[in-house]
Amino acid sequence: xxxxxxxxxxxxxxxxxxxxxxxxxxxxxxALQLNTIVAAIFASLVAxxxxxxxxxxxxxxxxxxxxxxxxxxxxxxxxxxxxxALDEFKLGYxxxxxxxxxxxxxxxxxxxxxxxxxxxxxxxxxxxxxxAAGAARQRHVTLSTATTNNLTALGIAAPAEG
Numbered sequence: 001x002x003x004x005x006x007x008x009x010x011x012x013x014x015x016x017x018x019x020x021x022x023x024x025x026x027x028x029x030x031a032l033q034l035n036t037i038v039a040a041i042f043a044s045l046v047a048x049x050x051x052x053x054x055x056x057x058x059x060x061x062x063x064x065x066x067x068x069x070x071x072x073x074x075x076x077x078x079x080x081x082x083x084x085a086l087d088e089f090k091l092g093y094x095x096x097x098x099x100x101x102x103x104x105x106x107x108x109x110x111x112x113x114x115x116x117x118x119x120x121x122x123x124x125x126x127x128x129x130x131x132a133a134g135a136a137r138q139r140h141v142t143l144s145t146a147t148t149n150n151l152t153a154l155g156i157a158a159p160a161e162g
Contacts, residue, residue: 001065001066001067002065002066002067002124002127003063003064003065004063004064004065004066004122004123004124004125004127004128005060005062005063005064005122005123006059006060006062006121006122006123007121007123008060010121010122011056011059011060011121014052014056014059015053015056017049017052018049018050018052018053018056019053021045021048021049021052022046022049022050022053024045025042025045025046025049026042026046028042029042029043029046058075058076058077061075061076062074062075062076063075064118064122064128066127066128066131068083069082069083069084070082070083071083071109071116071128071131071132073116079114079115079116080114081109081110081111081114081116082111083131083132083135083138083139084135084139085111085112086109086110086111086132086135086136086139086141087110087111087112087139087141088108088109088110088111088115088141089107089108089109089110089132089133089135089136089141089143089147090107090108090143090144090147091105091106091107091108091129091146091147091150091151091154092105092106092108092146092147092150093105093146093150093153094106104119104120104121105119105120105125105129105150105154106118106119106120107119107120107125107128107129107132109132126154126155126156129151129154129156130154130156133151133156133157
């Protein structure tokens with residue numbers, strides 16, 4: 001069994017963005033008498049940044065465990081996906097620059113109604129993707145062209161179509 005976590009250093013930027021957003025959006029809402037529309041906008045921003053901070057905390061608290069039978073996330077909202085039940089495999093790349101020289105990948109796995117999403121900041125991401133791709137190959141999961149291209153970019157053989 002292998003265990004994978006998001007390093008705190010990888011999440012520090014998310015915490016900083018959430019904190020900065022809350023620090024900018026909260027004071028006007030609390031200290032000023034705003035008209036209803038402007039107050040609603042600031043309240044929405046506070047809610048958005050608070051949800052982002054909460055999701056970052058959940059990501060930090062979760063541990064991904066992977067063995068020959070399944071992958072599962074421990075923590076406040078555990079998810080277990082058996083490899084033999086895998087029916088969704090998507091690997092997306094999200095560029096942060098126009099020339100696509102920087103960005104991150106996100107792996108989405110599914111089995112029935114259970115879903116698990118991981119991004120490339122987790123330690124051992126390539127090993128997780130390789131194991132999940134092997135399960136997708138065994139299950140004959142259909143992959144999009146983008147997923148196939150992203151697997152190739154990671155140096156992982158894409159499951160054969162069939």
